[in-house]
Structure formats: C-alpha cells, structure tokens
Amino acid sequence: MARSAPGRWRRLGGLLTGAVLATAAVAAQSFAFSRDDYSGPLTWTGGLGETVTASRISVRAEGVHAARAIEAGTSPGTSSGTGQRATTKGIFLVVDLAATSTRVPQRIAPPVLLTESGRRYAATDKVNGDLTITGPFIQWGWWVRKAAVFEVPPAELAGARIVVHPQEGNGGLIEPSAPEVEIDLGLDEAAAARLVSTAKDVHTLAGKP
Amino acid sequence: MTSPPGGAATRRRRPVAVPVAALVAAAGLGITAALGGLDEAPDDPPRRLGPGAVLDQGEFTTRFVESRATTRPGRYGGPDKRYLEIVFQVTNKGDETTGVGAPGQGGKPGYFFAGSLLRMTPEIRSDFGPDVFVQADGVPGKQLHPGMESTVVVRYELPEGRRPPGQVRLDVGTFEHPEGFTQEIGWLLAKDDDGPPVVAAQVTLPVRRKAAG
Amino acid sequence: MSGERRAFPDRQVWPPVAREDSGGASTQPFPAVRSAPLPRSAPPPGPLEIPGTARGDLPASPAPAGRPARTALRVTAAVLALAVAVAVPTWDGYMTYKDARPDDRVHTFAAGRTATFQHVSWKVAVEESDGLPGDRPLEPDRRWLRIRLTRTALDPEGVIRRGIPDVEVRHPDGRSWMAQITEDDVPLTAAEHRVGTPYHYDVLSLVPRALAREVSVCVRPSSFRTIENESFEDSMKRTARESELNDNVLCFRR
Numbered sequence: 001m002a003r004s005a006p007g008r009w010r011r012l013g014g015l016l017t018g019a020v021l022a023t024a025a026v027a028a029q030s031f032a033f034s035r036d037d038y039s040g041p042l043t044w045t046g047g048l049g050e051t052v053t054a055s056r057i058s059v060r061a062e063g064v065h066a067a068r069a070i071e072a073g074t075s076p077g078t079s080s081g082t083g084q085r086a087t088t089k090g091i092f093l094v095v096d097l098a099a100t101s102t103r104v105p106q107r108i109a110p111p112v113l114l115t116e117s118g119r120r121y122a123a124t125d126k127v128n129g130d131l132t133i134t135g136p137f138i139q140w141g142w143w144v145r146k147a148a149v150f151e152v153p154p155a156e157l158a159g160a161r162i163v164v165h166p167q168e169g170n171g172g173l174i175e176p177s178a179p180e181v182e183i184d185l186g187l188d189e190a191a192a193a194r195l196v197s198t199a200k201d202v203h204t205l206a207g208k209p
Numbered sequence: 210m211t212s213p214p215g216g217a218a219t220r221r222r223r224p225v226a227v228p229v230a231a232l233v234a235a236a237g238l239g240i241t242a243a244l245g246g247l248d249e250a251p252d253d254p255p256r257r258l259g260p261g262a263v264l265d266q267g268e269f270t271t272r273f274v275e276s277r278a279t280t281r282p283g284r285y286g287g288p289d290k291r292y293l294e295i296v297f298q299v300t301n302k303g304d305e306t307t308g309v310g311a312p313g314q315g316g317k318p319g320y321f322f323a324g325s326l327l328r329m330t331p332e333i334r335s336d337f338g339p340d341v342f343v344q345a346d347g348v349p350g351k352q353l354h355p356g357m358e359s360t361v362v363v364r365y366e367l368p369e370g371r372r373p374p375g376q377v378r379l380d381v382g383t384f385e386h387p388e389g390f391t392q393e394i395g396w397l398l399a400k401d402d403d404g405p406p407v408v409a410a411q412v413t414l415p416v417r418r419k420a421a422g
Numbered sequence: 423m424s425g426e427r428r429a430f431p432d433r434q435v436w437p438p439v440a441r442e443d444s445g446g447a448s449t450q451p452f453p454a455v456r457s458a459p460l461p462r463s464a465p466p467p468g469p470l471e472i473p474g475t476a477r478g479d480l481p482a483s484p485a486p487a488g489r490p491a492r493t494a495l496r497v498t499a500a501v502l503a504l505a506v507a508v509a510v511p512t513w514d515g516y517m518t519y520k521d522a523r524p525d526d527r528v529h530t531f532a533a534g535r536t537a538t539f540q541h542v543s544w545k546v547a548v549e550e551s552d553g554l555p556g557d558r559p560l561e562p563d564r565r566w567l568r569i570r571l572t573r574t575a576l577d578p579e580g581v582i583r584r585g586i587p588d589v590e591v592r593h594p595d596g597r598s599w600m601a602q603i604t605e606d607d608v609p610l611t612a613a614e615h616r617v618g619t620p621y622h623y624d625v626l627s628l629v630p631r632a633l634a635r636e637v638s639v640c641v642r643p644s645s646f647r648t649i650e651n652e653s654f655e656d657s658m659k660r661t662a663r664e665s666e667l668n669d670n671v672l673c674f675r676r
Binding site (some may be wrong): 104105114137139140141142176 | 561563564596597598599600628629630633649
C-alpha cells in the first residue's frame with residue numbers, strides 16, 4: 001500500500017493536469033478570433049484635431065457642429081431652389097474633416113458615427129455626397145477639407161466617435177483587414193448638451209460639387 | 210437452459226404486465242397521433258390590425274398610419290398620374306443604420322424594412338415596384354437610423370385607367386436576429402424552418418382620397 | 423484513502439466453477455467446444471522484448487541523451503506547424519489579391535520619345551500651368567500639368583486598338599495622381615480613323631508644385647479591340663478568348 005501511493009498520486013496529478021489542460025483549451029476558444037475579428041478592419045485611433053494615419057489615408061477631424069437643417073451650397077448643375085434643404089427628427093451632426101492620401105489617389109467611403117451605446121450611424125443620404133468628404137478624390141500633397149453629416153438622436157451624441165475608411169479598391173474583392181481611422185470627437189455629456197443647445201437652424205455645406 | 214427458480218404465481222403474472230404496459234403506451238401514442246396531437250403546434254394566427262395599430266417587428270416598431278390615394282401632375286405635361294400611398298411610422302430598434310428597402314415582387318424577395326410587407330391585396334404590379342422613401346420636410350431619404358422614428362411612404366403608381374381600391378390589406382412579417390455560427394448575419398425575416406416568411410399581422414387600411422400635390 | 427482498501431484473495435472466474443446454489447441456472451451462453459483448441463500463432467522466438475524498452479522509451483529508464491533532443495524536435499515541430507498555419511492562409515490571400523490586381527508591366531521612356539506598343543505609337547508633351555482660364559486661382563503648393571497625348575495607328579490592327587487609354591501621373595517612389603482626359607479628336611469609326619495620322623487626347627492633372635518636374639506621365643493603352651460590324655455576342659466571346667490583360671503601362675519621364 002505504501003508502495004502504490006506515489007503512483008496513485010502521480011495518476012491523480014496526471015488527471016488533474018489533463019482536466020486543467022482541457023479547461024484551458026475550452027477557455028482559450030473564447031479568446032479565439034471570430035471571422036469578423038480576423039477579417040475586420042485595422043483601426044487607427046486618435047482625438048479631435050489630431051492627424052491619424054491609417055496606412056492609405058490620413059484624416060483629421062477639425063471641428064464638430066450641430067444643426068437642425070442642412071442646406072447644400074450653391075451648386076451649378078443641380079436643380080436650383082427648393083428641395084435642397086434636409087431636415088431630421090433628430091439632429092444633424094456635422095464633422096469637419098481634412099483628409100489626404102499617403103500614396104495613390106483614394107476616395108473616402110461614407111463615414112460611420114459610432115456611439116457610446118454601440119450603435120453605428122451611417123452618414124446621412126439626405127445631403128449630396130459630392131459636397132461631403134465622400135465626393136472628391138484625395139491625393140498626396142494637399143488636404144481635402146469637407147464635412148461628414150450624420151442624423152442622430154441628440155441623446156446619442158455624448159461619447160461619439162467617427163469612423164472614416166477609404167473606399168474598397170477595384171477588383172471586386174472584399175478586402176480583409178482594410179484600414180480605418182477612428183476619431184473620438186471629445187464630446188462629454190456637458191459638451192454634447194452645449195452642442196445641442198447651440199445648434200444652428202441651418203448649416204450650409206460650402207463648396208462646388 | 211433453465212429459468213431461475215421462483216414462485217408459480219409470479220411466473221404467471223409477469224408475462225402479462227410488460228405487454229399490457231407496452232400496449233397501453235402504443236395505444237396512447239396512436240390515439241394522440243390520430244387526434245393530431247403530434248403535429249407541430251400551429252402558429253398564432255396573424256393578428257388583425259387596422260389604421261393606427263402598432264406592431265413590434267423585432268428590428269422595428271411600426272405604426273400603420275394610413276393608406277391614401279393621391280394625384281400628381283404628370284411630367285412633361287403628360288396626363289395626371291395617380292398613386293396609392295401607404296404610410297408607416299417606423300422606429301429602428303437595431304444597432305445599425307438600415308434602409309427602407311423594397312417589398313418583394315414577382316417571386317423576388319424584398320429587402321430591409323419594406324421586405325417585411327409580404328403581400329398586398331389587391332396587388333398593384335409595375336416594372337420596378339413601388340417607390341419607398343422616408344418623408345421629411347425637404348429632401349427625402351432612404352435610411353432608417355437606430356433609435357429614430359421615420360415616416361416611411363410606400364408609393365405605388367396606379368396603371369392608367371385603374372381606380373384606387375377602397376381598402377388594402379397588408380400581410381406583414383417580422384424580423385429576427387439569428388446567432389451566426391462564425392459571423393454576424395444580421396436581421397432576417399422570421400420563417401418557419403425553411404418555409405415562407407411568417408405572416409405576423411394582417412393590416413387592413415381603408416384608402417383615403419386626397420388630391421395632394 | 424488508501425487505508426480503506428481491502429485485499430481480496432484470488433478467485434477463479436473463468437471457466438466458471440459450478441456453484442452449489444445455482445440450482446440449474448447456467449450463465450454459459452453457448453455450448454463449450456469439446457475439441458482441442460486451435461494451435462496459437464507462433465510466439466516470437468527468443469526472449470520477449472518489447473520494442474523501445476532497450477532504447478529507453480519507458481519513463482522508468484531515463485536516457486539523459488535522448489530527452490532534450492526529442493523536446494527540441496517537438497518544439498521545432500510546434501513552431502513549424504504554427505508558421506505554416508499562419509503562412510498558408512496569408513500566402514493564399516496574397517495570391518488571390520495578386521490574381522485580381524496583377525503587377526503592371528512598366529515600360530519607361532525618356533522625355534519626348536515616341537513609344538511603340540501593340541501597333542500604335544504614343545507620344546507625350548507636358549506643359550506646366552498655374553491656372554486655367556475661367557477657373558479660380560490655384561493654391562500655391564499645386565500645379566496643373568496640361569498633357570497632350572498623341573496616338574498614331576501604325577497599321578489596321580492599330581486602328582482596331584483605339585480604346586480610350588487610362589492616364590495617370592506617377593512619381594518614381596510609387597506615389598501617383600489622377601489625370602483626366604478633357605478632350606480628344608480620335609474618330610469613333612474605323613472608316614475615319616486613318617493609319618499614320620496622329621490623333622490627340624488633352625489631359626489635365628493636378629500635382630504638388632515641388633514634384634512637378636519629377637513625375638512621369640503614364641499611359642495604359644486599352645487592350646479593347648473594336649472590330650467594325652461585329653455583333654455584341656461575338657465581341658464578348660472574342661474578348662473572353664483573347665483574354666488580354668491591361669497590365670502594360672508606358673511611362674514618359676519629364
């Protein structure tokens with residue numbers, strides 16, 4: 001009996017080690033990347049006013065405004081006069097962006113506003129995309145300054161971040177690990193409330209389309 | 210081969226108990242099956258709703274506001290065009306911006322919000338289906354943002370010479386968010402297994418005449 | 423735990439010994455074979471040797487020389503397996519990417535030279551400008567390049583290859599800028615398009631002023647062949663058969 005004890009202890013130890021390894025293997029699965037994770041975008045982050053470079057593009061958020069209506073600036077070619085004003089049941093958040101390319105000409109895809117509650121607001125389709133950051137090609141050597149416009153409930157403004165990414169390249173492939181820039185707009189509760197209370201009645205998007 | 214020893218009485222009773230129990234169970238199952246007890250429980254019948262009713266569609270909370278017939282001057286000086294419009298108040302309860310989409314037509318499935326309008330009686334056919342948009346002062350949109358209420362209009366152009374119906378009945382489905390195995394699938398129309406989408410509500414809306422511009 | 427164990431004496435379980443109380447019950451499932459057992463397969467000759475024992479596979483007999491080598495082997499195998507697991511999907515993804523976007527075949531020419539490619543000769547003339555008539559003044563860090571691209575068909579095949587080329591302005595380090603064709607005098611039909619006659623594209627590009635002298639104008643001739651009086655289906659079939667890539671780029675230095 002005394003002779004078999006160490007063997008039994010060793011077997012118990014082996015069983016325990018096995019159980020621990022099995023548990024660890026199962027637990028490790030919860031850290032495994034889902035498909036969305038490993039093919040999802042690579043995100044470069046920054047704050048308001050900072051230049052954030054995400055491999056292909058550099059983006060800077062230079063200012064944030066709120067407005068109850070958006071009007072397109074005088075744009076030759078489009079039907080003039082009525083119908084150019086956009087309104088919303090929430091509020092329009094206008095983010096002034098500056099963007100440039102690090103190598104080859106790029107276009108910016110419609111940006112997304114990521115809120116504290118985890119919601120994703122796509123840039124509004126009520127304003128002409130040519131007047132926003134999605135319009136012009138961005139090229140190396142100079143900054144393109146255009147806005148991104150979102151329609152959001154005022155309560156969602158605090159803690160919001162803007163996500164900007166270049167359009168997919170041609171070739172029709174969905175690119176894994178595409179670059180994106182995420183900028184914290186620096187809106188705490190007080191700043192968000194101030195933004196809403198001082199919202200302009202009409203914000204005019206400048207520039208030729 | 211011999212049996213173990215036992216009393217004569219037990220030996221006589223035992224072959225009866227098991228077959229009888231089996232027979233009772235089989236008969237019970239048979240009767241249950243014969244009476245339809247093993248069929249899948251039928252779905253709740255579609256709710257019957259009218260103007261102003263609210264339906265929880267999973268991804269959206271939808272109020273069926275009204276249905277109206279409108280007339281608009283034709284383009285390029287052509288004859289006036291008549292439309293049938295159905296108006297909804299839609300709140301996106303999801304986490305992402307989605308679109309108003311379009312109802313299915315001619316076997317082609319619809320998509321996004323209007324994809325849940327499974328059938329309209331009477332049917333109004335056209336080449337490109339109805340125009341679906343978010344109505345607002347000024348520029349109309351096609352997006353439904355999370356947490357925001359939008360007025361969605363589905364506008365059918367009536368074929369020339371066709372009078373607008375007195376009322377329309379919509380078969381409305383709901384959305385569910387199935388857990389994807391490796392990736393997010395998003396909101397899909399609720400279905401019974403692989404069958405057609407489930408009709409959660411039948412909404413009857415009288416058509417209001419209106420000479421809008 | 424071990425103290426509670428009791429030792430049992432050995433007991434015969436097979437073949438079953440006749441028990442006094444069994445009273446006719448038999449657990450023997452089938453009749454015993456009375457004949458002599460079949461001869462067993464021949465036992466291994468010589469002393470019984472479990473393979474591996476002598477080489478020290480059992481933990482009881484440690485072989486200090488063998489263990490580190492085997493551990494090293496295992497670690498190497500694990501590292502290799504990990505490397506392969508990472509490398510294969512990456513390589514596959516890269517090959518898919520490259521298949522969709524094949525590398526350009528760049529042909530470089532000195533300023534003012536004429537390049538001949540696929541039955542057409544190409545020539546580029548570049549003029550810098552600070553402003554365009556009727557446009558607002560240009561920011562001081564940028565410059566317009568007004569490019570005049572000349573194409574001459576060298577034979578009837580050159581006339582067939584009259585698709586609109588892509589034009590781009592490139593710096594040798596890989597940066598590039600958009601260039602847009604604003605006007606052209608290239609005839610649409612083969613009947614008007616004469617072999618040996620130069621036709622032009624007017625191209626406009628905006629580049630950083632500091633780099634205006636360093637960039638080259640890169641022309642990607644279209645591989646599209648426009649054959650007169652060919653039905654659409656035939657043209658689609660022929661294009662699929664010819665499967666010519668648009669990967670040749672003619673770059674003219676400034």
